[in-house]
Amino acid sequence: MAADPQQLARVVVVDDDRMTLELMRETLDERVRLECCESGEAALEALSREPADLVISDLTMPGLSGIDLLERVRRAHPGTQFVILTGDASIESAVDALRMGAADYLVKPIRSPELDRIVERLLAHRQLLAENERLRNALRTVESCQTLMRCLDPGEVYAVGLDLLLGTLPRERGLALFRRTFVPTAEGLAFRGFSEGEARGLRDLLTGEKAVDAVGERIEVVSEGPIHNALREVGIDCGAALVVPVRGRETEAGVLWIFEDGCRFESEEIERVKVIAGHAEMALHNAERYSHAKERAFVDDVTEVYNARYLLKATEREIQRAERYGKDLCVLFLDLDRFKLVNDRHGHLVGSQTLRKLSEVLQQCIRQVDTLARYGGDEFTILLVDTELETGLTIAERIRRTVAETLFEGARGAPIRLTISIGVAVYPGHRWERDALLDVADKAMYRAKSLGRNCVCSASDLES
Numbered sequence: 001m002a003a004d005p006q007q008l009a010r011v012v013v014v015d016d017d018r019m020t021l022e023l024m025r026e027t028l029d030e031r032v033r034l035e036c037c038e039s040g041e042a043a044l045e046a047l048s049r050e051p052a053d054l055v056i057s058d059l060t061m062p063g064l065s066g067i068d069l070l071e072r073v074r075r076a077h078p079g080t081q082f083v084i085l086t087g088d089a090s091i092e093s094a095v096d097a098l099r100m101g102a103a104d105y106l107v108k109p110i111r112s113p114e115l116d117r118i119v120e121r122l123l124a125h126r127q128l129l130a131e132n133e134r135l136r137n138a139l140r141t142v143e144s145c146q147t148l149m150r151c152l153d154p155g156e157v158y159a160v161g162l163d164l165l166l167g168t169l170p171r172e173r174g175l176a177l178f179r180r181t182f183v184p185t186a187e188g189l190a191f192r193g194f195s196e197g198e199a200r201g202l203r204d205l206l207t208g209e210k211a212v213d214a215v216g217e218r219i220e221v222v223s224e225g226p227i228h229n230a231l232r233e234v235g236i237d238c239g240a241a242l243v244v245p246v247r248g249r250e251t252e253a254g255v256l257w258i259f260e261d262g263c264r265f266e267s268e269e270i271e272r273v274k275v276i277a278g279h280a281e282m283a284l285h286n287a288e289r290y291s292h293a294k295e296r297a298f299v300d301d302v303t304e305v306y307n308a309r310y311l312l313k314a315t316e317r318e319i320q321r322a323e324r325y326g327k328d329l330c331v332l333f334l335d336l337d338r339f340k341l342v343n344d345r346h347g348h349l350v351g352s353q354t355l356r357k358l359s360e361v362l363q364q365c366i367r368q369v370d371t372l373a374r375y376g377g378d379e380f381t382i383l384l385v386d387t388e389l390e391t392g393l394t395i396a397e398r399i400r401r402t403v404a405e406t407l408f409e410g411a412r413g414a415p416i417r418l419t420i421s422i423g424v425a426v427y428p429g430h431r432w433e434r435d436a437l438l439d440v441a442d443k444a445m446y447r448a449k450s451l452g453r454n455c456v457c458s459a460s461d462l463e464s
Contacts, residue, residue: 008033014043014057027112040064059086141272145279154252154287159190161280178254201234248284300374303359311373315434329427330384330392333441337419337453339378346411365399389426396422396456419454430459
């Protein structure tokens with residue numbers, strides 16, 4: 001199979017002697033991409049069009065001499081190797097050329113075996129240097145990935161991975177889009193190189209009601225798609241983008257987008273990207289395991305819903321989110337009526353089973369983005385995101401009715417019927433701070449108790 005012409009070394013030969021040029025063609029034409037020039041000026045023009053791996057130039061030519069050409073090439077193309085052609089009487093000049101940076105010289109008349117030997121040696125040396133540079137770049141890339149292995153939060157993995165890609169390629173603009181499995185309502189976005197206004201516009205488009213699902217399947221360069229549509233909608237033109245999917249081994253998944261901004265992605269860059277993506281996926285797996293362990297610390301052992309410690313953190317986070325987006329946050333405080341009788345008549349084992357069953361019933365009454373937590377004993381709290389007071393009261397009433405209609409299993413299969421009292425408060429209508437908001441919902445629940453139990457009471461009723 002013939003070699004790809006684009007993979008062959010490029011050699012420029014400069015000589016005003018046609019016989020020398022013909023010998024070069026016969027000896028080298030099939031093994032390199034050869035361009036022959038009859039003057040130094042023509043050689044410079046050829047190099048300006050496309051750099052060469054090797055220049056072979058006669059020492060004495062009309063116009064620009066070989067020495068002059070060597071000086072010009074060393075300045076404009078310092079990585080290009082240079083070989084001088086000289087007659088027997090010009091050996092001293094050839095040695096001077098070596099002192100000036102020429103890699104070697106050939107004495108005319110040129111013999112094909114000697115030409116072969118020098119060209120093969122110089123190109124092999126150049127290939128070795130290129131391979132060494134590639135290995136050094138790969139090592140630097142691997143070393144930079146150590147930062148990823150210190151990331152214990154999935155979102156941090158995507159942000160750090162984005163920074164590493166931009167620094168390695170290098171490019172200026174990119175974004176990360178990912179799902180936050182362990183924190184469902186958290187924003188899964190990170191921007192680099194965009195203005196604050198551009199980032200805000202993209203955030204609204206990518207996480208709004210018509211959120212974009214742009215998680216790719218493989219590393220590739222794309223020019224169209226949902227991300228490009230969003231960019232155009234906010235007036236941004238970034239050209240093609242390199243799509244880098246990063247997935248954990250369980251549920252975490254996301255994608256990093258690096259925009260070319262007029263600088264095409266090279267195959268060597270793609271190889272470095274693959275290294276970073278591989279390390280990012282290992283880091284994401286570690287972060288998943290850590291998040292699982294951390295999540296278990298926030299889960300109630302009896303009901304397997306969140307505990308009070310998680311509730312406090314979640315309430316603080318949801319208040320900040322509601323404030324940022326100008327939305328309401330509704331809090332439901334729930335307490336089973338006369339639950340002590342269940343423990344007294346059926347035992348604490350049945351009591352624990354009843355609480356687990358109640359947790360399942362409550363989960364079915366709310367959305368995935370809402371938060372259910374056991375506050376303590378037989379008290380539960382629900383955070384309803386983006387929910388105003390009237391809607392919260394409607395949901396609370398549905399929960400109250402569902403619990404009243406549910407049969408719980410007691411000792412020896414005896415049915416247990418339970419009722420529940422619920423207090424409802426809303427941010428910012430009732431309170432602005434976390435503890436005050438939870439407290440006023442708790443007080444509304446106790447008012448429901450005082451009104452005869454098995455009812456719903458709004459925090460607004462406390463002010464009447």
